[in-house]
Amino acid sequence: MKLSFYLLMKQMKTIVLFAALVAYAVPSMAVEDGVHGCTPKGYVEPTEPKVRERLEWFKDQKLCLMMHFGLYSILGITESWPLVTKDAFWARSDVEWTEDDTEFKRQYYALNRCFNPIRFNAKEIAKTAKRCGFRYVAFTTKHHDGFCLWDTKYTDYKVTARDCPYSSCPGADIVKGLFEACREEGLGISAYFSKADFHHDDFWENAGIGRFTTRYPTYDTAKDAEKWARFREFTKNQILELVGNYGPIDMLWLDGGWIRPSKGCDLGMTDIIECARRIQPYLIAVDRGQRDENMNIHTPEQTVPEAPLGYPWESCITMSGGWGYHYDDTYKSARELIHLLIDVVSKGGNLALNVGPMPDGRLPRPALERMEAMGRWLAKNSEAIYGTRTAPCPIVGSWRFTRGKDGRMFAIRPWAEGTGSLNHILMNTDSSHGKVEKVVHLATGIEIPFAETVGDYESGIVLKFPACFVRDEYADAFVIEFSPNPREEQSDRK
Numbered sequence: 001m002k003l004s005f006y007l008l009m010k011q012m013k014t015i016v017l018f019a020a021l022v023a024y025a026v027p028s029m030a031v032e033d034g035v036h037g038c039t040p041k042g043y044v045e046p047t048e049p050k051v052r053e054r055l056e057w058f059k060d061q062k063l064c065l066m067m068h069f070g071l072y073s074i075l076g077i078t079e080s081w082p083l084v085t086k087d088a089f090w091a092r093s094d095v096e097w098t099e100d101d102t103e104f105k106r107q108y109y110a111l112n113r114c115f116n117p118i119r120f121n122a123k124e125i126a127k128t129a130k131r132c133g134f135r136y137v138a139f140t141t142k143h144h145d146g147f148c149l150w151d152t153k154y155t156d157y158k159v160t161a162r163d164c165p166y167s168s169c170p171g172a173d174i175v176k177g178l179f180e181a182c183r184e185e186g187l188g189i190s191a192y193f194s195k196a197d198f199h200h201d202d203f204w205e206n207a208g209i210g211r212f213t214t215r216y217p218t219y220d221t222a223k224d225a226e227k228w229a230r231f232r233e234f235t236k237n238q239i240l241e242l243v244g245n246y247g248p249i250d251m252l253w254l255d256g257g258w259i260r261p262s263k264g265c266d267l268g269m270t271d272i273i274e275c276a277r278r279i280q281p282y283l284i285a286v287d288r289g290q291r292d293e294n295m296n297i298h299t300p301e302q303t304v305p306e307a308p309l310g311y312p313w314e315s316c317i318t319m320s321g322g323w324g325y326h327y328d329d330t331y332k333s334a335r336e337l338i339h340l341l342i343d344v345v346s347k348g349g350n351l352a353l354n355v356g357p358m359p360d361g362r363l364p365r366p367a368l369e370r371m372e373a374m375g376r377w378l379a380k381n382s383e384a385i386y387g388t389r390t391a392p393c394p395i396v397g398s399w400r401f402t403r404g405k406d407g408r409m410f411a412i413r414p415w416a417e418g419t420g421s422l423n424h425i426l427m428n429t430d431s432s433h434g435k436v437e438k439v440v441h442l443a444t445g446i447e448i449p450f451a452e453t454v455g456d457y458e459s460g461i462v463l464k465f466p467a468c469f470v471r472d473e474y475a476d477a478f479v480i481e482f483s484p485n486p487r488e489e490q491s492d493r494k
């Protein structure tokens with residue numbers, strides 16, 4: 001009897017613990033729709049012709065190197081979020097040395113005194129990004145922790161301040177050096193800027209030290225309107241510094257979607273963006289999650305929409321486990337990353353693939369290896385990726401289809417790990433594609449014979465690979481010439 005009671009109690013404890021875990025496991029960062037989500041509702045078409053034109057440029061680029069670099073990189077911990085007491089349960093998984101919220105905040109904020117990435121080489125990073133097929137670079141000018149990686153005049157909590165060791169380096173203004181290097185390589189620039197600033201006294205009083213902090217201001221912005229007005233002015237000044245003093249930039253990528261008027265945190269973003277566009281008329285504004293005229297692209301995070309969204313979008317996804325560098329990180333394989341890119345592009349989006357530079361400023365070797373592999377694949381298959389748009393029925397079975405602006409259709413077949421040599425394969429097609437007339441292997445120009453499928457075979461064609469065809473390790477793209485499908489034509493005529 002005693003034993004069964006004991007086992008019952010043990011089971012109950014497990015159930016209770018599990019329930020608590022599940023409850024906590026749902027991040028308190030309630031996934032505000034539009035930040036993590038992919039629902040196609042609520043996009044506001046921009047009206048400015050220059051912005052609409054620039055969005056066509058954006059849709060051509062397809063691949064962005066995103067970099068989260070800051071004080072958090074030194075310790076290899078989660079970026080900024082560990083400073084939020086309310087989110088500590090998930091954000092402090094790497095903070096095993098202290099449970100003291102106040103002590104931790106003091107330690108985190110003091111990291112500016114040992115930020116010294118003397119091996120950060122902006123030119124090298126830009127050249128590598130270019131060589132590996134990235135077409136624009138997104139960079140954290142300031143994350144939520146408030147540490148600025150440019151020589152702002154509105155705070156001393158910056159990389160160029162005397163109390164930051166890196167300030168003595170010639171390239172101390174990291175944003176300046178990186179943006180210049182990107183332009184030299186013909187790369188686009190997406191400036192990540194956090195609307196939340198945990199270090200600023202007019203956002204978190206005393207930088208939240210000694211307080212239970214949430215992601216919101218530590219005070220009532222309606223009651224202390226003067227304080228919030230100062231923070232609005234500070235934010236506007238910093239954004240106008242970035243768009244005014246650092247040359248042409250393509251995108252202003254505003255993070256901190258929870259800072260919004262409906263939460264009592266109105267920064268006057270429409271006014272700020274209007275002022276920014278007086279300086280940079282083609283500027284793409286990405287006020288994440290707002291689903292208004294200031295969100296010119298949708299930015300699903302760590303996820304890819306199931307289907308095309310029908311408006312410009314960019315999935316930001318980490319190459320490893322986190323946004324910033326972690327010492328024991330594991331990285332997605334080159335295969336996963338190339339397949340991820342194919343998936344995103346076939347659905348009409350861009351992939352902002354994030355890498356966290358190491359504390360010394362270099363990109364981690366595993367990241368570089370994957371970037372090089374992506375670059376090699378893209379060098380052979382670029383026409384099926386860059387400048388394309390979604391094809392009718394872009395996903396058929398394991399095949400992905402893209403459409404070039406010249407009307408060419410591309411069929412892309414990702415290969416799973418362990419796929420052996422092939423002498424034939426079924427290419428699923430859709431009747432909306434039309435009737436296949438010719439198939440050419442994009443990487444080699446070899447024409448591929450094919451046969452129509454018959455009987456109860458899935459609709460499509462059977463590609464019959466000639467002996468000279470060598471399958472790519474990761475994926476192969478084919479140029480497909482279709483003729484209008486007579487059945488489709490008749491249905492179109494109705």
Ligand code: JFZ
Binds near residue numbers: 032
């Ligand atoms: C944001 C940042 O907070 C994160 O650190 C990283 O920079 C990523 C690219 O963007 O991710 C979010 C955005 C919104 C919420 C949480 C994380 N939210 O609303 O809970």
